[in-house]
Amino acid sequence: MLEATRCGAGASGRNGGFVQSSLTHGIGNGLSRFPDELQQLERLGLENFHALAADLDELGIDAEFEATGDLVVALEPRELADLEEEADLARRFGHEAEVLDVERTRAEVNSPLYLGSLCSRTGSALVHPGKLADGLRAAAVLAGVRIHEYSPVRELRKNAAGVSVITDGGVLDARRALLATSAYPPLLRAIGRYIAPVYDYVLVTEPLDQRMHDELGWAGRQGVSDMGNQFHYYRLTADRRIVWGGYDAVYRYGGPVGPQLDDHEPTFAKLSQHLFTTFPQLEGLRFSHRWGGAIDTCSRFSVFFGKALGGRVAYALGYTGLGVAASRFGARVGLDLLDGRASEATALTMVRRRPLPFPPEPLRTGVIQLTRNRLAAADRDDGRRGLWLRTLDRLGLGFDS
Ligand SMILES: Cc1cc2nc3c(=O)[nH]c(=O)nc-3n(C[C@H](O)[C@H](O)[C@H](O)COP(=O)(O)OP(=O)(O)OC[C@H]3O[C@@H](n4cnc5c(N)ncnc54)[C@H](O)[C@@H]3O)c2cc1C
Numbered sequence: 001m002l003e004a005t006r007c008g009a010g011a012s013g014r015n016g017g018f019v020q021s022s023l024t025h026g027i028g029n030g031l032s033r034f035p036d037e038l039q040q041l042e043r044l045g046l047e048n049f050h051a052l053a054a055d056l057d058e059l060g061i062d063a064e065f066e067a068t069g070d071l072v073v074a075l076e077p078r079e080l081a082d083l084e085e086e087a088d089l090a091r092r093f094g095h096e097a098e099v100l101d102v103e104r105t106r107a108e109v110n111s112p113l114y115l116g117s118l119c120s121r122t123g124s125a126l127v128h129p130g131k132l133a134d135g136l137r138a139a140a141v142l143a144g145v146r147i148h149e150y151s152p153v154r155e156l157r158k159n160a161a162g163v164s165v166i167t168d169g170g171v172l173d174a175r176r177a178l179l180a181t182s183a184y185p186p187l188l189r190a191i192g193r194y195i196a197p198v199y200d201y202v203l204v205t206e207p208l209d210q211r212m213h214d215e216l217g218w219a220g221r222q223g224v225s226d227m228g229n230q231f232h233y234y235r236l237t238a239d240r241r242i243v244w245g246g247y248d249a250v251y252r253y254g255g256p257v258g259p260q261l262d263d264h265e266p267t268f269a270k271l272s273q274h275l276f277t278t279f280p281q282l283e284g285l286r287f288s289h290r291w292g293g294a295i296d297t298c299s300r301f302s303v304f305f306g307k308a309l310g311g312r313v314a315y316a317l318g319y320t321g322l323g324v325a326a327s328r329f330g331a332r333v334g335l336d337l338l339d340g341r342a343s344e345a346t347a348l349t350m351v352r353r354r355p356l357p358f359p360p361e362p363l364r365t366g367v368i369q370l371t372r373n374r375l376a377a378a379d380r381d382d383g384r385r386g387l388w389l390r391t392l393d394r395l396g397l398g399f400d401s
Contacts, residue, residue, distance in 0.1 A: 001145055002167065004152035008133025010182055014293040015324055016202065016233045016245050018070065018223045021049035021123030023329055024350070025301035025322045025400065027089050033300055033396065034350050042093045044345060048329040049123055055328075061135030064128040064238045069121040070223040073105060073114045078383050079227045083118045096121040109224060110217045111278050119222070126223050126235055127324065156187050156313055163312040178334045179315040180327070183294035184257050188308050191315060193357035196368060197255040197294045198401050200321065201267040202245035203275070204237070204289035208282075213240060215281040229375035232274060241288065244275050249295070249372065249401035253365045257294040264292055295321045299397045300355040303330040305337055314338040318355065321401040356397055371399040 007013075023045040024030030030038045056065050074080050083099050090097035097120045100108065105117040141147060155166040162175040179187060183197035208216070218236060225233040225246075234244045248267040268290055276283055298304060298318035303326055307314045316334035319326050333345045345351055358364050374388045385393070392398055 001140070001147045002151045002153050002165065002172070003147065003149045004184070006149050007137040007147065008130060010184070011293050011295060011323065012327070013130045013133040014202070014291055015129045016223075016243060017127045017129045017235060017324070018225075018233060018322075019049065019052065019065070019125040019127050019325050020070075020322055021045040021325060022322065023048070023302060023326050025320055027093055028086070029301050031089070033302070034348075037348055037350065039093065040344075041348070041350060044329065045325075046094075046123055049125075049325050052325050052328050053125070056132075056135070059135065059139040061132070061139060063132035063135050064126070065132075066126045066221060068124070068126050068220060068222045068235075069119065070124040070225070071100075071105070071108060072118040072120070073109075073111075073224060073226050074116045075113050075226055075228075076383070077115060080116050082227065083116055086118050090118075090120060095123060106217075108217060108220055108222065110215060110281070112280065113278055124223065126221070128238065129324065132324075153187060156309060158309045158312060163309055175312070176338045177313045178331070178338055179313060180317060180331065180334070181315075182317055182319075182323075183255075183296040188313070188315065190306065190308060191317065193360075194298050194304065194355055195255075195318060196251055196297045196358050196364065196399075197257050198297045198321075199250040199252075199261055199264065199292050200245060200295050200401050201248065201250075201264055201271060201292045202243060202290065203268060203271050203287050205242045205244070205275075205282075206286050206288045207240045208236075208242070208285070212282055212285065216279065228379040230379055232271075232278075234275075242275070242282075244271055246401070247271060247274065249297075249399075250292075251297075251365070251368045251372070254361060255364075261294075262292045263290075267292075295319075295401050296323075297321070297399065297401060298355045299358060299399075301398065301400050302326070302350065304354045305330075305334060305351050306354060307337060311338075311340075356395070368399060375399070 023041050074083055087097045087099045100117045100119050102115050105114045151167050153165055153167055157164040163177050165172040186192045221236050223235040225231055230247050232246045296317050297320045301320040303316055304318045305316050314334050314337045316330035333351055336343050336346050374386055378385050
């Protein structure tokens, strides 16, 4: 395995730690894109979710996995009807989901902004992403995988027997190669059309003291997210810090990715302000950590696959901000495709079809900024999706994180 920097330095080691069974960025998105196979996708997603939890047990990885379930909270009256719809949808696909009214919601997590919530108890957990990445790395080494870190791959070339993998230090000849380069500059031109790297930012507070914790409640320790197009996600860590991220999803011209983009003061300022509006009782709490990370956004918001160089190379990417569990599924399917092994998953439309591509620059930046702008406007305008968003909806195009 060749890794450009250190295993876990990408999104896998710096995400919010929400482990979700959905392979389709939620049931609603799955239903709009793969209506005929969503039942199957949900089943495969749940199997994958449980298998991930079992892997951690079997491999002895302590990644602070907690089967907490999650809460999706309504902050606007209009969102209450959406909660009921989402609950029905979740139950239709076999999940345990219940709508909580304002009192029950605030009894779970005490915010004066909450008007109600959807409480899901299945297919949702929390994990410490850094510990998960480190644990999986150690387990792979123990299983005999040779990992070469700080070995960026510069190019792939077809050779007689397989593929030549070009690095700065030498050339590696392989029979086959699986690419999982996420939001980073793709090694195949074909991938670049489908992926827009979008930056998401996260703040972490100092540990809550007993008084603050008592005022918040949060005894169930669920992961929480709100419902706007620009949404926040937040959760408690094992040492009772709050991880608070999301809202701005920043795309920059040309889609650069790198450590110079990990800091973004305007977004951190907004996130901090939003945390104290949500939880005024935490006034005075300080932040101990902050970072950013790149998300491999694609227009259908879920992993896609492909093959190149005469079938010697396969790729799996495009998780669009929901890949902690789905990347386990993506890796297995990618390996099956590479080895020409037919499986239930390789026959899925979701696996066989790619998303609609994004336009090239400079149009790409224009379209993404316009879409972000319209999504924010819809949040301000009672959720009403204007002409631009409705047109994208009809075309099956979108932008999310
Ligand atoms: C801030 C943030 C919060 C998120 N929150 C959540 C969440 O709560 N729940 C959830 O499910 N998902 C979340 N996600 C998304 C999730 O983290 C990703 O979908 C998932 O980790 C993708 O895994 P991956 O292995 O495909 O990519 P990555 O973890 O990004 O790994 C790709 C690796 O490829 C390496 N690489 C790239 N190019 C080369 C090259 N040329 N040569 C060698 N190596 C290369 C990189 O160095 C990197 O280590 C979040 C993402 C971010 C950024």
